[in-house]
Amino acid sequence: MRKLSILAGAVAALVLSASAQAQVTLRASHQFPGGKGDVRDDMVQMVAKEAAAANVGLTIQVYPGASLFKPNDQWNATANGQLDITLFPLDYASGKVPVFSATLMPGLIRSQERAKRINQSQFMKDIRAEIEKRGVIVLSDAWFAGGMASKGGCVMKPDDMKGRKFRAAGPTFAGMWEGAGASIVSPPSNEIYNAFQTGVVNGTDTSLTTFASMRLYEVADCLTAPGDNALWFMYQPMLMSKKSFDKLNKQQQDAIIAAGKKAQAYFESKAEAINQQAIKAFEDHKAKVVTLSDVDYAAWLEVAKKTSYAQFAKDVPNGQKLIDEALAVK
Numbered sequence: 001m002r003k004l005s006i007l008a009g010a011v012a013a014l015v016l017s018a019s020a021q022a023q024v025t026l027r028a029s030h031q032f033p034g035g036k037g038d039v040r041d042d043m044v045q046m047v048a049k050e051a052a053a054a055n056v057g058l059t060i061q062v063y064p065g066a067s068l069f070k071p072n073d074q075w076n077a078t079a080n081g082q083l084d085i086t087l088f089p090l091d092y093a094s095g096k097v098p099v100f101s102a103t104l105m106p107g108l109i110r111s112q113e114r115a116k117r118i119n120q121s122q123f124m125k126d127i128r129a130e131i132e133k134r135g136v137i138v139l140s141d142a143w144f145a146g147g148m149a150s151k152g153g154c155v156m157k158p159d160d161m162k163g164r165k166f167r168a169a170g171p172t173f174a175g176m177w178e179g180a181g182a183s184i185v186s187p188p189s190n191e192i193y194n195a196f197q198t199g200v201v202n203g204t205d206t207s208l209t210t211f212a213s214m215r216l217y218e219v220a221d222c223l224t225a226p227g228d229n230a231l232w233f234m235y236q237p238m239l240m241s242k243k244s245f246d247k248l249n250k251q252q253q254d255a256i257i258a259a260g261k262k263a264q265a266y267f268e269s270k271a272e273a274i275n276q277q278a279i280k281a282f283e284d285h286k287a288k289v290v291t292l293s294d295v296d297y298a299a300w301l302e303v304a305k306k307t308s309y310a311q312f313a314k315d316v317p318n319g320q321k322l323i324d325e326a327l328a329v330k
Contacts, residue, residue, distance in 0.1 A: 097130065103235035122325045149206075238264075
C-alpha cells in the first residue's frame with residue numbers, strides 16, 4: 001500500500017509540474033486609454049478574457065496607455081519578442097518598413113463596409129505576408145475611419161485646400177494635401193487643439209475617435225466625415241510576436257487565434273456606432289458635417305495618383321501593384 005501511495009504521490013506531482021509548465025503569461029501593450037471605452041483597449045481586454053476562459057494555461061496581462069512601451073517602440077518590441085501582443089497603427093512602422101504606408105493611403109479603403117471586403121483581398125494577403133516576414137502575425141484586422149476637421153470652410157474639393165495650413169497624419173496624406181495647394185504644418189498631436197485656437201493650423205486629418213478624444217469639435221467649424229467616400233482610413237491591427245506564438249502549445253495557439261477573430265468581429269460590429277458617436281459630438285457643438293460626393297472623391301483620387309500613389313510606387317517595390325489591388329476591391 002505504501003508503494004502505491006508513494007507512486008500516486010509521484011504521479012500527482014508530475015501532473016502538477018506539467019500543469020505549472022503549461023502556464024504561460026503573455027504581456028500585451030498598446031497606447032490607447034484603458035478602461036475608458038476605447039474600442040482598441042476593449043479588443044485587447046477581450047482577447048485576454050477569452051484566452052483565460054479557454055482554460056489552456058494562458059494569462060494575458062494588458063498594459064494600456066503606453067505604460068509598457070512607447071507608441072513607436074511597440075513594433076520593434078513585438079518583432080523581436082520583447083512584447084507578446086500589441087494593437088498598433090501599422091503606419092507608425094513605415095519609417096522602418098516603407099510598404100506599411102499602404103495602410104494609411106488616401107482613398108484606398110473608401111468605406112467601413114469596403115474595409116471588410118478589403119480584409120479578404122489579395123491586397124491584405126500581401127500586407128499580412130509583409131508583416132509575417134518580419135516576425136509578427138496578425139490576430140485581428142481593424143480599419144479605423146477618419147476625415148478632415150477644418151476652420152473657415154469645409155474641405156470637400158481639392159480647390160478647398162489652396163492656402164490652407166494643414167496638419168497631416170502621415171507623409172502619404174501630406175503629399176496629397178500639398179499637391180492640392182496646402183502648406184503642411186506639423187505640431188505634435190497633443191498640440192493640435194492649441195494650434196487651431198492660435199491659427200497655426202486651420203485643418204487636420206485623423207481618425208474620428210481621435211477627433212472626439214481631442215475635442216476638436218470645440219475649435220473646428222466643419223467635419224468632413226467618412227460617409228461612403230472616405231479618403232482617410234488607417235489600419236490598426238492586433239499583432240503578436242511570432243517568437244511568442246511559436247512558444248505556445250497547439251491548444252494555446254488555437255485559443256489566441258479564436259480570441260483574435262472574436263475581437264475583430266466585435267470591432268466590426270461597433271465601428272459604425274463609434275463613427276456616429278464622434279459625428280454627433282461635432283453636430284452637438286454646431287459644427288457643419290459634410291461628406292464627399294462621388295465627384296469630389298474622384299477628384300481627390302486624381303490628386304492622390306499624381307502625388308502619394310506616384311511616390312509610393314517609386315519608393316516601394318511592387319508599390320503600384322498594391323495600390324491597384326486595393327482599388328480593385330468593389
